[in-house]
Amino acid sequence: MSDFDRAAVRAFRFVDCAFAPESGEARLVYAFDHTDEFVESLRFPGAPFVLDGERAAAVARALRLLHLIAGVSYYKAAVPPEIVIEGEGIGADTAALLQSVYENGLGEFAYRNGLSLRGRIPFPSAPVGAPAGAMPSAPVGAPSGAMPSVGAPSGAMPSPGDPEEASRLKPLLQQQRQPQERALVAIGGGKDSLVSIEALRAAGVEQTVAWIGSSPLIAACAARTGLPTLNVQRTLSPRLFELNRAGALNGHIPVTAINSAILVLAALLTGHDQVVFSNERSASYGSRIVDADGHVTDEVNHQWSKGWDFERDFAAHVRRHVAADLRYYSLLRPYSELAVARQFAKQDRYDAHFSSCNRNFHILGERPTQRWCGECPKCRFVFLALAPFMPKPRLMAIFGRNLLDEPDQAGGFDALMEFRDHKPFECVGEGIEARAAMAALAASPAWSEDALVRRFRDEIAPLLEVADLSIAPLLQASDDHGIPDGLWGRLRANF
Ligand SMILES: CC(=O)N[C@H]1[C@@H](OP(=O)(O)OP(=O)(O)OC[C@H]2O[C@@H](n3ccc(=O)[nH]c3=O)[C@H](O)[C@@H]2O)O[C@H](CO)[C@@H](O)[C@@H]1O[C@H](C)C(=O)N[C@@H](C)C(=O)N[C@@H](CCC(=O)O)C(=O)O
Numbered sequence: 176m177s178d179f180d181r182a183a184v185r186a187f188r189f190v191d192c193a194f195a196p197e198s199g200e201a202r203l204v205y206a207f208d209h210t211d212e213f214v215e216s217l218r219f220p221g222a223p224f225v226l227d228g229e230r231a232a233a234v235a236r237a238l239r240l241l242h243l244i245a246g247v248s249y250y251k252a253a254v255p256p257e258i259v260i261e262g263e264g265i266g267a268d269t270a271a272l273l274q275s276v277y278e279n280g281l282g283e284f285a286y287r288n289g290l291s292l293r294g295r296i297p298f299p300s301a302p303v304g305a306p307a308g309a310m311p312s313a314p315v316g317a318p319s320g321a322m323p324s325v326g327a328p329s330g331a332m333p334s335p336g337d338p339e340e341a342s343r344l345k346p347l348l349q350q351q352r353q354p355q356e357r358a359l360v361a362i363g364g365g366k367d368s369l370v371s372i373e374a375l376r377a378a379g380v381e382q383t384v385a386w387i388g389s390s391p392l393i394a395a396c397a398a399r400t401g402l403p404t405l406n407v408q409r410t411l412s413p414r415l416f417e418l419n420r421a422g423a424l425n426g427h428i429p430v431t432a433i434n435s436a437i438l439v440l441a442a443l444l445t446g447h448d449q450v451v452f453s454n455e456r457s458a459s460y461g462s463r464i465v466d467a468d469g470h471v472t473d474e475v476n477h478q479w480s481k482g483w484d485f486e487r488d489f490a491a492h493v494r495r496h497v498a499a500d501l502r503y504y505s506l507l508r509p510y511s512e513l514a515v516a517r518q519f520a521k522q523d524r525y526d527a528h529f530s531s532c533n534r535n536f537h538i539l540g541e542r543p544t545q546r547w548c549g550e551c552p553k554c555r556f557v558f559l560a561l562a563p564f565m566p567k568p569r570l571m572a573i574f575g576r577n578l579l580d581e582p583d584q585a586g587g588f589d590a591l592m593e594f595r596d597h598k599p600f601e602c603v604g605e606g607i608e609a610r611a612a613m614a615a616l617a618a619s620p621a622w623s624e625d626a627l628v629r630r631f632r633d634e635i636a637p638l639l640e641v642a643d644l645s646i647a648p649l650l651q652a653s654d655d656h657g658i659p660d661g662l663w664g665r666l667r668a669n670f
């Protein structure tokens with residue numbers, strides 16, 4: 176029985192956002208109608224920040240973009256029919272980006288809750304030249320002036336949607352520091368970001384590894400890199416958790432979009448000229464939903480904001496509306512999960528530290544005692560993806576067990592192979608990759624007698640096209656990526 180009447184909520188309001196350079200604290204304020212208020216806070220290390228005019232304006236634009244994207248966590252609790260952006264409105268470009276982030280990023284949420292959100296998330300865009308003046312300021316409810324904001328004088332900040340803005344944005348970062356590349360690299364505790372970090376190290380790029388939240392596992396991996404670190408603290412509004420307990424709508428949100436916007440702001444504050452993520456090519460493909468007759472009726476991508484569509488649009492938006500020379504890209508975009516797994520297996524520096532198991536990353540609840548639960552789609556996929564490229568004893572030492580010799584995990588591996596099930600709503604590679612990895616193991620004396628490999632060989636492989644079971648084509652790099660040209664050449668040589 177739900178105490179929260181979401182149907183009674185008419186509007187989701189973007190109320191205000193503010194950043195205090197002295198403390199490095201950002202506050203993002205939202206509300207349902209005029210009653211329920213949410214305040215999310217973040218703390219960026221390195222304060223006090225001294226922000227001059229150009230940089231202050233870029234920080235204000237990045238903060239605004241973060242406010243707009245991070246609202247998805249709260250909007251989803253009721254998905255009311257109206258969206259209100261208080262103060263200065265947004266232009267058509269920004270509205271289009273947000274529409275895409277909310278619609279696609281909430282794709283799994285909508286599917287699981289039986290909602291239809293396509294074309295129904297009404298971001299209002301204001302005409303260029305609409306009343307200005309509403310610089311991000313002190314949050315509602317706080318005494319006026321309690322939190323001094325960054326920014327240019329009222330009205331001087333370009334609207335994030337102003338089509339003329341691109342020509343007005345001056346290269347900001349190159350003016351202010353040495354021309355050398357300086358990357359802020361997101362680290363998530365799993366194999367992917369570690370592959371990027373080592374690739375950037377080999378390519379000679381100066382880097383700081385950055386993460387959001389208080390995961391000890393990520394902190395340990397970051398320390399293990401031996402590189403400078405930057406940890407942003409993020410506190411979601413406690414009111415969201417109250418509403419969740421009272422029966423609000425809940426489900427997955429595009430967390431990578433939020434993390435990306437946070438790190439864009441962090442890069443501007445700390446003088447980095449690139450924000451680097453580690454989202455692989457496979458992340459662009461969703462789970463195909465099939466009806467009883469085997470027809471594909473929908474595609475739902477759990478990891479939509481890790482995909483190429485998001486990366487391309489967000490990167491372009493940042494360059495056009497936030498800072499003309501701040502690059503945002505994923506270093507692993509050209510590669511499949513299998514190619515990344517092969518690269519990870521080339522060194523064992525992180526074996527005792529990393530984990531891709533998402534059970535480590537809950538905000539609420541207890542921390543797991545084991546780094547790998549061994550029973551979720553991510554554990555299964557990473558085990559399977561690494562197995563063709565790693566000596567078996569090394570892989571079993573990482574996981575503490577052999578998941579491919581556990582018959583009761585058959586259904587889980589079938590879903591990864593998209594065999595009689597759809598790809599799980601998790602951050603796992605494509606079915607074709609899982610099938611190819613399994614086929615490689617079936618041909619390997621070290622693995623071929625393990626229960627689930629034997630089952631694949633005897634019962635599943637005969638139903639599949641042999642030509643589709645080769646790993647080699649899946650290891651080729653693709654051309655769709657946003658990696659800077661010079662770096663791509665150096666990266667390719669080491670991959
Ligand atoms: C750790 C995890 O997988 N959490 C997902 C889980 O949430 P749960 O309730 O079990 O625990 P919490 O993570 O502690 O979250 C508590 C509530 O807070 C909401 N919330 C959290 C973060 C946020 O930024 N906004 C929020 O509103 C959350 O919805 C909970 O109600 O199940 C949830 C529902 O399906 C998922 O939304 C939680 O996923 C986290 C947001 C998360 O960080 N997940 C990453 C591990 C993840 O899935 N990463 C993907 C990238 C997906 C993408 O599109 O970017 C990946 O690794 O590829």
Ligand SMILES: Nc1ncnc2c1ncn2[C@@H]1O[C@H](COP(=O)(O)OP(=O)(O)OP(=O)(O)O)[C@@H](O)[C@H]1O
Binds near residue numbers: 388
């Ligand atoms: N807490 C976080 N703070 C900052 N970036 C994060 C965080 N969690 C994940 N990321 C980044 O988001 C992207 C997607 O995360 P993902 O979990 O796929 O990567 P990973 O942890 O590096 O590897 P794996 O896929 O093995 O888990 C990566 O670039 C990762 O660095």
